[in-house]
Amino acid sequence: MQVKEERMNAKDFVSGKQMVKLQKEQNNITIGDVANALGISKTTVSRAISGKGRIGEGTRQRVFEYISEKQYYPNVMAKGLAKSKTYNIGWVMPGDSGISELPFFQRCMLGISEITAEEDYDILISMVFEHDISQLKRAVKNRKVDGIILGQALMKDDRIRFLKESGIPFVVIGSVPDEDVVQIDNDHIGACKELTSLLASKGIRHFGLIGSDENHVVNQARCIGFEMGLKEQGIEVNPNMIYMNCRDETAAGDMLGKCLKNGVECIICMDDEICHNVLNEIHRAGLDIPKDIQVASFYHSMVLEQHRPEITSLRFDPKELGAVAGRILFDYIAGKEVPRKTQLAYEIFLKDSTRI
Amino acid sequence: MQVKEERMNAKDFVSGKQMVKLQKEQNNITIGDVANALGISKTTVSRAISGKGRIGEGTRQRVFEYISEKQYYPNVMAKGLAKSKTYNIGWVMPGDSGISELPFFQRCMLGISEITAEEDYDILISMVFEHDISQLKRAVKNRKVDGIILGQALMKDDRIRFLKESGIPFVVIGSVPDEDVVQIDNDHIGACKELTSLLASKGIRHFGLIGSDENHVVNQARCIGFEMGLKEQGIEVNPNMIYMNCRDETAAGDMLGKCLKNGVECIICMDDEICHNVLNEIHRAGLDIPKDIQVASFYHSMVLEQHRPEITSLRFDPKELGAVAGRILFDYIAGKEVPRKTQLAYEIFLKDSTRI
DNA sequence: TTGAAAGCGCTAACAA
DNA sequence: TTGTTAGCGCTTTCAA
Numbered sequence: 001m002q003v004k005e006e007r008m009n010a011k012d013f014v015s016g017k018q019m020v021k022l023q024k025e026q027n028n029i030t031i032g033d034v035a036n037a038l039g040i041s042k043t044t045v046s047r048a049i050s051g052k053g054r055i056g057e058g059t060r061q062r063v064f065e066y067i068s069e070k071q072y073y074p075n076v077m078a079k080g081l082a083k084s085k086t087y088n089i090g091w092v093m094p095g096d097s098g099i100s101e102l103p104f105f106q107r108c109m110l111g112i113s114e115i116t117a118e119e120d121y122d123i124l125i126s127m128v129f130e131h132d133i134s135q136l137k138r139a140v141k142n143r144k145v146d147g148i149i150l151g152q153a154l155m156k157d158d159r160i161r162f163l164k165e166s167g168i169p170f171v172v173i174g175s176v177p178d179e180d181v182v183q184i185d186n187d188h189i190g191a192c193k194e195l196t197s198l199l200a201s202k203g204i205r206h207f208g209l210i211g212s213d214e215n216h217v218v219n220q221a222r223c224i225g226f227e228m229g230l231k232e233q234g235i236e237v238n239p240n241m242i243y244m245n246c247r248d249e250t251a252a253g254d255m256l257g258k259c260l261k262n263g264v265e266c267i268i269c270m271d272d273e274i275c276h277n278v279l280n281e282i283h284r285a286g287l288d289i290p291k292d293i294q295v296a297s298f299y300h301s302m303v304l305e306q307h308r309p310e311i312t313s314l315r316f317d318p319k320e321l322g323a324v325a326g327r328i329l330f331d332y333i334a335g336k337e338v339p340r341k342t343q344l345a346y347e348i349f350l351k352d353s354t355r356i
Numbered sequence: 357m358q359v360k361e362e363r364m365n366a367k368d369f370v371s372g373k374q375m376v377k378l379q380k381e382q383n384n385i386t387i388g389d390v391a392n393a394l395g396i397s398k399t400t401v402s403r404a405i406s407g408k409g410r411i412g413e414g415t416r417q418r419v420f421e422y423i424s425e426k427q428y429y430p431n432v433m434a435k436g437l438a439k440s441k442t443y444n445i446g447w448v449m450p451g452d453s454g455i456s457e458l459p460f461f462q463r464c465m466l467g468i469s470e471i472t473a474e475e476d477y478d479i480l481i482s483m484v485f486e487h488d489i490s491q492l493k494r495a496v497k498n499r500k501v502d503g504i505i506l507g508q509a510l511m512k513d514d515r516i517r518f519l520k521e522s523g524i525p526f527v528v529i530g531s532v533p534d535e536d537v538v539q540i541d542n543d544h545i546g547a548c549k550e551l552t553s554l555l556a557s558k559g560i561r562h563f564g565l566i567g568s569d570e571n572h573v574v575n576q577a578r579c580i581g582f583e584m585g586l587k588e589q590g591i592e593v594n595p596n597m598i599y600m601n602c603r604d605e606t607a608a609g610d611m612l613g614k615c616l617k618n619g620v621e622c623i624i625c626m627d628d629e630i631c632h633n634v635l636n637e638i639h640r641a642g643l644d645i646p647k648d649i650q651v652a653s654f655y656h657s658m659v660l661e662q663h664r665p666e667i668t669s670l671r672f673d674p675k676e677l678g679a680v681a682g683r684i685l686f687d688y689i690a691g692k693e694v695p696r697k698t699q700l701a702y703e704i705f706l707k708d709s710t711r712i
Numbered sequence: 713t714t715g716a717a718a719g720c721g722c723t724a725a726c727a728a
Numbered sequence: 729t730t731g732t733t734a735g736c737g738c739t740t741t742c743a744a
Contacts, residue, residue: 081719082719
């Protein structure tokens with residue numbers, strides 16, 4: 001509280017039942033105003049602004065000077081009506097996502113917004129739930145968006161079914177089996193496979209894989225990558241190595257216990273939250289990492305950053321994911337050919353949690 | 357992985373460089389189509405739909421039957437142009453907020469979206485940064501929104517300055533000194549005061565308050581409430597009791613150390629993240645809660661939920677905050693009088709972390 | 713290089 | 729109760 005003068009006082013917070021009312025003063029200048037003021041036609045002004053069609057350099061100059069002086073901004077809604085565009089793209093994310101998923105969505109959104117801004121688009125948000133996609137439906141039926149980015153893919157996804165029926169262009173972040181859905185995803189399979197294989201190549205034979213919701217496509221991909229990694233190293237795949245639907249710390253504790261009983265040397269967690277829970281349980285049990293048990297994670301986030309020893313993990317870039325999804329969506333809307341599936345790169349960080 | 361048939365295979369994820377292209381089939385039916393089909397005028401259709409103006413019950417029926425059969429949905433953009441509305445409200449949140457703030461924004465948004473949905477509005481999102489409010493500016497200049505909800509208030513807030521100049525109706529979630537800004541906030545002062553006073557009344561004399569960014573208005577309010585609580589119990593307020601700008605676990609450790617050295621009996625954390633860090637440091641130091649040190653928090657979230665013993669804390673409802681902000685904004689836009697400042701209730705949870 | 717006029721899909725006076 | 733007409737602010741043919 002050093003900066004005394006910036007400190008607020010209690011009275012700053014207190015107020016009577018003071019009421020306020022909006023006084024509007026919308027002095028919005030239109031393309032017609034510009035045209036009149038300059039003694040030219042609306043068409044010409046429009047052309048000057050859009051840069052389309054031939055126009056005299058002189059007139060162009062005059063228009064630009066005038067609109068920058070008078071602070072003219074085109075009415076995007078009107079433009080949209082004329083061009084049958086909304087200049088919005090829809091961003092669909094779960095309204096009930098867990099705390100650990102939020103940073104992912106936030107970063108995605110940041111990537112998307114960089115791209116939309118370039119195109120002078122805005123992001124309209126729909127929060128959906130597993131059994132309530134009314135918000136998404138509203139945005140689509142009302143034609144408030146030109147396209148949609150779906151932030152999450154489920155195995156049986158109502159959103160995707162609806163979007164396909166509706167005919168609106170959309171892309172999904174994540175992977176889905178549907179042949180005709182444009183999707184952008186981290187290369188989870190490749191990444192999980194490589195990390196698993198790498199760890200196995202260092203001599204680990206007994207793995208335990210702990211994951212959360214098996215209804216999430218991404219978790220299935222992780223399983224597949226894990227199994228591929230094992231096979232590559234000649235380790236027999238045993239379904240008992242895999243524990244799914246780990247919902248909380250208690251469950252994590254149980255699964256940890258089972259792993260230890262089964263002689264697991266290295267636990268791989270499917271995501272950062274699972275890993276966080278597992279780590280807590282490991283400490284609670286008084287075990288040492290990596291001496292008593294090694295730990296790796298198929299996903300990394302700030303949650304794991306603080307941990308010592310540092311955790312071996314896969315790292316992806318959600319912001320890039322969002323940006324790529326945005327670019328592809330715009331191409332798709334524009335009628336261009338786009339790849340059905342785009343996979344993004346990953347990085348493997350080998351840290352002390354798997355070094356004996 | 358029980359549900360075998362729902363499991364994906366590796367091949368589901370693999371694809372060649374398959375390309376897809378959008379085939380558009382926009383068969384959007386307009387109000388004119390409806391009118392023609394029914395042999396009535398567009399006006400009549402419009403009236404039937406909006407419910408405004410007199411209209412024969414029979415015609416109304418026929419219109420409704422037809423539009424529900426043909427799946428007619430009005431074009432909101434066109435409606436907006438005619439009525440000078442966008443049917444969007446802007447939601448402004450920091451693009452670089454810490455992981456611990458995200459659940460707050462998510463819950464707020466949920467509350468907002470419930471209200472906007474009622475009014476057939478959508479949420480347009482602008483991610484801003486401390487020194488980059490270009491996204492917000494775009495949305496406002498382009499007139500893409502009818503009003504704005506600002507999710508966070510800073511002491512010197514560029515966003516607020518810009519919004520005031522622009523003349524667009526807006527409300528802020530949080531507190532600001534500006535006389536003429538409509539604001540909705542948790543009653544932080546009252547809550548912090550009451551909790552502090554309550555703890556003091558149970559015999560605690562030596563408090564330590566640990567907080568984060570002092571540039572956040574909310575943290576200043578917490579300080580004020582804390583001091584008021586102390587005064588109420590006849591405890592002398594000493595600036596040395598307050599530690600601000602606690603950025604990470606290391607800083608939390610330092611401040612914890614200072615508190616202990618100064619004979620602090622109870623540490624109050626300004627928010628859940630601080631508290632989380634402090635708790636970690638307390639455990640690291642091998643101290644017992646509440647025997648060695650008592651702990652309370654001015655903010656509660658899922659982060660603290662798992663902790664044992666449970667932490668005495670203040671609880672607010674961010675979703676309600678968002679909903680109230682939404683309602684007030686709509687009233688404000690409609691030209692109604694709205695309270696300059698709305699304070700929301702809080703709950704105090706006394707738990708074992710402050711029971712000796 | 714410029715302009716007139718029609719149109720995007722809807723609402724809202726004003727008439728009938 | 730219904731229809732005619734103009735208009736919201738922009739784009740886009742088609743002529744000039």
